[in-house]
Amino acid sequence: VIPFSAQAYLARLAWLARSQGIDSERLEQEVSDHLTLAAQKLRSETACNPSEAERLAIEAFGPPETLVRSMVEITRGGTMNRLVRLVAWVVAAASTAVLMVAQVVPSTGVAGTGWEVAIVVSAVALAAALLAIALTSGRWLLPRAGRSTGRWLLLWVVPSALLGVVGAWGYGRISLGPVVMHQGGRLYFAVIAALGLLAAGAAKAAGERSAIGAAFLLAGALSIGLNGAFDIRPWQPFGGFGSGNANMGVILFLTGWGFVTVSWLAGSRTGPARARFGSWLVSAGRRLATDSAGP
Amino acid sequence: MRVDLIRGHLDLLVLSVVGSGVTHGYAIVEELRRRSRGEFDLPEGTVYPALYRLEAAGALVSDWLEVGGRRRRVYRLTGRGRRTLEGKAREWSTFARAVSRVIGQPA
Numbered sequence: 487v488i489p490f491s492a493q494a495y496l497a498r499l500a501w502l503a504r505s506q507g508i509d510s511e512r513l514e515q516e517v518s519d520h521l522t523l524a525a526q527k528l529r530s531e532t533a534c535n536p537s538e539a540e541r542l543a544i545e546a547f548g549p550p551e552t553l554v555r556s557m558v559e560i561t562r563g564g565t566m567n568r569l570v571r572l573v574a575w576v577v578a579a580a581s582t583a584v585l586m587v588a589q590v591v592p593s594t595g596v597a598g599t600g601w602e603v604a605i606v607v608s609a610v611a612l613a614a615a616l617l618a619i620a621l622t623s624g625r626w627l628l629p630r631a632g633r634s635t636g637r638w639l640l641l642w643v644v645p646s647a648l649l650g651v652v653g654a655w656g657y658g659r660i661s662l663g664p665v666v667m668h669q670g671g672r673l674y675f676a677v678i679a680a681l682g683l684l685a686a687g688a689a690k691a692a693g694e695r696s697a698i699g700a701a702f703l704l705a706g707a708l709s710i711g712l713n714g715a716f717d718i719r720p721w722q723p724f725g726g727f728g729s730g731n732a733n734m735g736v737i738l739f740l741t742g743w744g745f746v747t748v749s750w751l752a753g754s755r756t757g758p759a760r761a762r763f764g765s766w767l768v769s770a771g772r773r774l775a776t777d778s779a780g781p
Numbered sequence: 782m783r784v785d786l787i788r789g790h791l792d793l794l795v796l797s798v799v800g801s802g803v804t805h806g807y808a809i810v811e812e813l814r815r816r817s818r819g820e821f822d823l824p825e826g827t828v829y830p831a832l833y834r835l836e837a838a839g840a841l842v843s844d845w846l847e848v849g850g851r852r853r854r855v856y857r858l859t860g861r862g863r864r865t866l867e868g869k870a871r872e873w874s875t876f877a878r879a880v881s882r883v884i885g886q887p888a
Contacts, residue, residue, distance in 0.1 A: 512854065513829070515852050515854070516805075516806055516829060516854045517826070517829070518851075519805070519806075519807070519851055519852070519853050519854070520806050520807045520810075520825065522851070523807040524807060524825065527811075546824070546825050547824065547825045547826045548824030548825065548826040548827065550826075552824070552826065553826040553829060553830070556827075556829075556830035557829075557830055557833065559830070560830055560833050560834045560837065561833075
């Protein structure tokens with residue numbers, strides 16, 4: 487059933503779009519402008535009344551469900567895309583879990599042990615999974631209102647990559663001309679925090695909340711991949727686990743997963759589940775209040 | 782004309798209309814209707830997924846324009862879009878000529 491008023495149509499469209507995680511503000515404004523122009527033309531051509539013109543314009547536009555379904559296909563891809571992304575998320579989570587265990591369980595360095603194989607395999611699987619997620623997420627590539635994809639991507643990638651590079655220093659000090667930064671010192675952590683904030687700010691400005699978590703995941707992956715590359719010791723990609731040198735990479739990873747989880751939980755797709763949980767809490771509260779009031 | 786028949790060629794049609802100048806969703810629909818002499822009378826909302834898809838592919842760029850106190854999203858062709866349009870137009874001409882020859886009608 488197509489709503490008969492433009493206001494009801496736009497409200498339904500916005501609700502449907504939001505529930506599918508689509509940039510509803512842009513779509514809503516474009517459709518609103520379209521319906522206004524179509525209704526104006528109908529009124530001038532057929533001399534029908536405003537509400538009739540609005541109804542005819544909406545009919546010619548088509549149901550909001552069809553539009554949102556098509557937009558979902560574009561932003562998320564087809565069934566295969568979604569399946570690949572789901573598998574990639576599972577692989578990414580499992581690989582991270584292995585890396586976390588490898589960081590905590592061995593009491594000494596992992597070089598030459600079975601842990602080393604597990605770490606390299608997990609890191610490669612994680613990188614492949616993150617790449618698969620990025621490539622199958624058309625939504626990330628969609629330009630946001632008033633901003634070009636290239637510009638916001640650059641603003642996001644540069645601080646994320648720098649964060650990963652700085653996090654790769656697992657030992658000693660960093661000398662950048664007159665600036666000397668001791669790993670683990672105040673300046674070191676201030677730079678980490680500033681870069682994290684810059685990446686998060688770019689993601690927020692682009693209206694892409696999940697990109698905050700992705701920035702930290704990217705930084706964590708770089709940090710572990712470049713581990714030791716800038717130290718006085720030899721570069722040990724994927725190394726330093728268990729001996730504490732991969733600490734910053736692991737922290738960045740954990741932070742990234744934290745942000746990804748929060749943005750997913752706060753996202754529109756979990757809206758119905760949150761609403762159900764809220765209703766369950768309210769009804770449980772009412773039952774408790776009735777029980778405590780007694781007969 | 783059947784909607785699914787038009788949908789298969791919507792990207793080419795939209796690129797062709799946008800290639801004529803900076804334009805917005807409603808104007809594209811109107812221009813499609815005008816150029817096809819009313820044959821392309823598809824649900825008007827169909828054009829937006831095509832616009833978003835072409836923009837994601839880098840064939841179009843868009844921006845907001847303030848018109849009479851209302852915000853309007855306007856689209857224009859990129860260099861890549863122009864090349865895509867030329868390629869698709871060539872493909873279509875070849876296809877149309879071949880079909881005409883097969884069914885025995887003049888191209």
